[in-house]
Amino acid sequence: MKVNSNFGKLAGGYLFPEIARRTKAWQERTGFEPLRLGIGNTTEALTPHIVDAMKKKLDILSDRATYTGYGDEQGDFALRKALCDFYLREYGVSLAPTDFFISDGAKSDAANIQELFSPDSVIAVADPAYPVYVDSNVVGGRTGLFNGNTYDGFVYLESTEENGFIPEPPSCQVDVIYLCFPNNPTGAVATKEQLGRFVDYAIREKCLIVFDAAYVDYIRHEGYPRSIYEIEGARDCAVEINSFSKNAGFTGVRLGWTVVPETLAVADGGQSVLHGMWNRRQCTFFNGASNVAQAGGLAALDEIGRAECRSLVDYYLGNARIIREGLESVGIVCYGGVDSPYVWAKCPDGMGSWEFFDYLLEKAHVVVTPGAGFGPAGEGFVRVSSYGHRENVVAAVESIKRSLS
């Protein structure tokens, strides 16, 4: 049998397994436990109201009179409706419940959405970016070979210190653009105006925007949209992916959603083509998110649940502030970490990303994420994640400070 040769184009390991490999090798060599500010993995407990709802769901499933099996592939209608209400209430955005598709998490949707695109589609990503946008399209055959730095045929929109890590729309014509704000990894947050330029471009060029909104609950300052649909015209050209991972701590519980509005009008077949295709995709490749997780998600959207999520996010934002202020105190130039769980730290003394990664591991026993792992424009930076117990974050920051002074 012949295999999908596109897998062979994937450059090296996926970023996080590679970090795990290096860390493990260091552990085995030194016998030390590292302090972790690497993977964006939540550390604080699930909250009472949300857990209670999941336990109640288990009771419902334990009674043959109320047990249910397969749910709708698109998700429980009650949850789709609650999300729809939530968008109206919190963002002033009016959508239909059927525009929402519940999934087992943002990563799956971010990777699977490319199945809707023709193999010859031209794809643009902000650079650096969450590796899944690129890797899933490599597997889907929409790139040439990896040239040691970038994939041929891919369009990279550079996020740099000069543009405040918010790139401009492409100067050429592309079919799909992946965007994520607050950004993973740079922590940059786009204004309404900046996002508006992408929406204008997408409508003009009949291009689809895939907007990853996984971190919008971290926005605490005015003037930054928390849904791309706050931008006029976005419902004609954008899908939005989000999840309960980073606000309700569902990284392991698994629950997310994607908005694919029926009004989308950028596909070559016209309106509602993409909506119908995603619906068909989910009905064929997926059997719905866990009903236990969905019960938790529903609770996370009510008043008590929202308050619980807010405290969780506050906690991580507090960590981010400690990281940023700590690194800055020893002269590290930092971006992000405000309205975002990620601090984007510039490597000192002209070090490269992996070099600084190794330095921090060796000298401070701290794991961070090399910026270069998110794309070529990430070179010269590391991502420092605020996900950790406060005491460990403080210890890691103090250790980094000692190692640099």
Add this chain to the structure above:
Amino acid sequence: MKVNSNFGKLAGGYLFPEIARRTKAWQERTGFEPLRLGIGNTTEALTPHIVDAMKKKLDILSDRATYTGYGDEQGDFALRKALCDFYLREYGVSLAPTDFFISDGAKSDAANIQELFSPDSVIAVADPAYPVYVDSNVVGGRTGLFNGNTYDGFVYLESTEENGFIPEPPSCQVDVIYLCFPNNPTGAVATKEQLGRFVDYAIREKCLIVFDAAYVDYIRHEGYPRSIYEIEGARDCAVEINSFSKNAGFTGVRLGWTVVPETLAVADGGQSVLHGMWNRRQCTFFNGASNVAQAGGLAALDEIGRAECRSLVDYYLGNARIIREGLESVGIVCYGGVDSPYVWAKCPDGMGSWEFFDYLLEKAHVVVTPGAGFGPAGEGFVRVSSYGHRENVVAAVESIKRSLS
């Protein structure tokens, strides 16, 4: 933007949404509630030991000292190890824990596995078959157009009354064969010898077998393998997909697994290529199954959990017997329903599948699944599912009997 035009080749709606549509239209027209023997959707409650384990997991996640976020994309090692032990204990099959990949269910894996195949691979399915095998490969671009009956370029292995619904291996060379025993929809169960012929073929032709084992817990008679790895040579040529849906009632909880042995040697790159590709696929497109569901799966594999699952399966097997005996008593020719939850009933009086579906809906108010929805060789049959409360199954069978006598 240009869309994946393969979606346009998909014939009609996915089977079950189409059944739902017709049933809903009938309900709205008549005001009656139908009796359901259609979708293979479990109806009996989750069991105490398994629910208890999931609640305990929620307690663990509610404590910041024991909370965990992302698990391994491949699944919790404890669960992979428990499955490995289970295969040895119950099937006499020796595999490695790392050969097991935990997922959110068999449907996802059955649909996603085709991402590993080259676009020009020749695919064979037993006909009739679970629609996902075919539809996922249509979306993946491995077929021509639908000619009103079959997809051009696909190889259909006909399961007929004459061959006892166990086809022979293809007479031509194919790259991948999808098999499922106990079979959905025909209820046929393959012997070691019959499966052995497929394994021999696969090794000779360097062809991959995708074996769907979702119903093996329904096998209660000797002589039928419950894992394809009971056949010598299978670990060189077969992946096996299974789930907790039909034995533990996890259709809504969502949990499954796929075995991709490192010893697989049919891919053009040689041994362990497919193992590495699936690992990469899962790391890139998936973020692990729900930790709550995985805790339940672990409990389902211990002694108490296995006993609970056995009673659940006993219950549905009892239903299957009632269905088969009831239909036979009014002269319907039936297959399956023994060692399988599905009865494959021949439509009387030369009726077609959808015709008999409509007949039973109108005259008996019973929903079944038209055999033709599973492929052309399913024409002239309906699948009657044993998933239902006993009293409803009895009522539906009595109603069918009245409508036919």
